[in-house]
Amino acid sequence: MANPIIESAKERMAKAADVLQRELGNIRAGVANPSILRSVTAEYYGAETPLNQLASISVPEPRVLLITPFDKTALKAIEQGIFAANLGLTPANDGSVIRLVIPALTEESRKTLAKDVKAEAEKAKVAVRNVRRDALNDAKKADDLSEDEERKIEKDIQVVTDEAIKNIDVIQADKEKELTTI
CATH class of the missing domain: 1.10.132.20 (Ribosome-recycling factor)
Known part of the structure; x- marks a missing residue:
């Protein structure tokens, strides 16, 4: 026992x-970490879908997250989802990918x-x-x-x-x- x-x-x-x-x-520490996007969801074909199911997330530079959607039509929804998550980050959409620059603390x-x-x-x-x-x-x-x-x-x-x-x-x-x- x-x-x-x-x-x-x-x-x-x-x-x-x-x-x-x-x-x-x-908790973001001033460096790019994909886990800060874990709570982000986007409306995709009428359903709230986690970001990691809509796009690949990479860290090309120490302070930049690069979000590459699997479907380019989801870019606007992903951008709105990032704003709605209230992360304090502003997405930069260039038409094919979204860049999130992590500000210095x-x-x-x-x-x-x-x-x-x-x-x-x-x-x-x-x-x-x-x-x-x-x-x-x-x-x-x-x-x-x-x-x-x-x-x-x-x-x-x-x-x-x-x-x-x-x-x-x-x-x-x-x-x-x-x-x-x-």
Whole structure:
């Protein structure tokens, strides 16, 4: 019974780190990263379609995203979708591709984004602590565990929690470094 509780907690804590990675990918750091377009959809033949299904996205230069639609008739819809996503980017449509130039970050915007990173990391840590709480409750509810086994499981859960928190701290530090590097 001990291993399933710990393994389940480990998996759920890893998912919290994955969610953090995905959320931090949406924070633009002054460099071109196709993941900032993940939330963009465009109306294509009457249906809202994700941008990655309508076009290929490449990074020809460090601060430029190049969007090449599979169907040239979708250019206007893609452009409108980028405006609607409110990314703070202005698309440049040349008739065959759309270029998005990522503006340089000011010191003030870097600090604001660093605060956002800390807030997202704290959300992930709260999620990890909630998983720890649930795992500890599961261990206490387990009828077939002796007190010694229960204490060992509690220690193992704490070790797994500490590892997950360290991983989140590393992810946070990497993103903050990316934001502060000019």
